[in-house]
Amino acid sequence: MIHTGKRTLNEEKRKDFLRHFIRVVSQHLRQHRNNRKKEKNIGKVQRLSRSYIIKRAAAFIASSTASREAQIAYGADEKKCFISYLTVDIQKYLYEKPQKTTQNEGLQLLYVGSLIQRKGLDLLLPALAKTPQNIRLWIVGEGQEKDLLQKQCTELKISDRVEFLGYQEGEPLQKLYRTADAFVLPTREDCFGLVLLEAMCASLPIISSKYADGARDLVSDGENGYIIDPEDVDGFAEAIQKAAAGDMASVMGKKSYEKAHEFSFEQVSKGCIAALSYVLSQK
Numbered sequence: 001m002i003h004t005g006k007r008t009l010n011e012e013k014r015k016d017f018l019r020h021f022i023r024v025v026s027q028h029l030r031q032h033r034n035n036r037k038k039e040k041n042i043g044k045v046q047r048l049s050r051s052y053i054i055k056r057a058a059a060f061i062a063s064s065t066a067s068r069e070a071q072i073a074y075g076a077d078e079k080k081c082f083i084s085y086l087t088v089d090i091q092k093y094l095y096e097k098p099q100k101t102t103q104n105e106g107l108q109l110l111y112v113g114s115l116i117q118r119k120g121l122d123l124l125l126p127a128l129a130k131t132p133q134n135i136r137l138w139i140v141g142e143g144q145e146k147d148l149l150q151k152q153c154t155e156l157k158i159s160d161r162v163e164f165l166g167y168q169e170g171e172p173l174q175k176l177y178r179t180a181d182a183f184v185l186p187t188r189e190d191c192f193g194l195v196l197l198e199a200m201c202a203s204l205p206i207i208s209s210k211y212a213d214g215a216r217d218l219v220s221d222g223e224n225g226y227i228i229d230p231e232d233v234d235g236f237a238e239a240i241q242k243a244a245a246g247d248m249a250s251v252m253g254k255k256s257y258e259k260a261h262e263f264s265f266e267q268v269s270k271g272c273i274a275a276l277s278y279v280l281s282q283k
Contacts, residue, residue, distance in 0.1 A: 054074055066214075085214070088197055092174075112140040112173070119190075121145065125156055129156040197214070197218060211230070215227050
């Protein structure tokens with residue numbers, strides 16, 4: 001039997017209780033991961049709540065390497081911290097892109113996400129402006145920053161290289177993934193960045209901000225893409241041009257496709273199962 005205060009749970013409910021408890025812990029900690037700037041926005045009650053959970057949780061499940069590091073930094077016992085990556089239904093997006101037979105056609109970049117300040121599109125556009133004219137950008141999504149971004153394109157004289165395609169989903173979105181040459185995520189902050197995985201499934205090389213928590217787990221820098229500082233406009237532009245060089249996009253895209261298979265439901269669930277097994281073994 002497991003005793004929680006005045007309440008007693010029988011063995012039949014034991015696993016359900018543990019799953020729920022660990023999930024709540026994971027969700028709570030994910031909100032306060034490794035970004036110190038967030039600490040100033042956390043109130044006293046939240047701090048006390050976090051401390052209470054850290055001291056009493058039987059195990060922790062992180063959604064990325066970055067969030068696991070945050071859990072440990074908050075005081076969680078390292079041996080109790082497990083990773084079960086966030087994922088998508090990769091079968092829905094998997095597409096092995098055929099090798100390009102022609103080169104020097106430029107590069108078609110793709111961004112998918114909200115058009116809001118946090119996503120960093122205003123950081124991407126100046127970097128794009130520093131690249132050759134044959135590097136173009138599709139922006140998929142809607143949001144309150146759209147007018148400002150379009151104005152920025154005009155000011156940077158790149159309006160003819162940037163297309164705002166609005167909100168897309170289903171087959172139209174999959175077609176864009178399959179047609180693009182590379183994917184870019186310039187975010188200032190992201191708890192994981194599942195669009196990166198969707199793009200990898202479609203054989204796209206990734207140019208990701210280091211502020212996407214999932215970037216370190218999804219992108220092997222220089223192998224299937226680049227992890228960049230979106231505020232370093234020159235470094236950002238250089239990464240884009242590297243992806244455009246020769247057959248680099250095709251080579252990196254193939255590696256993205258291969259790596260995407262590591263994030264199937266079957267694979268990522270192993271971390272959750274390991275956490276539950278650990279908890280049950282301690283009883």
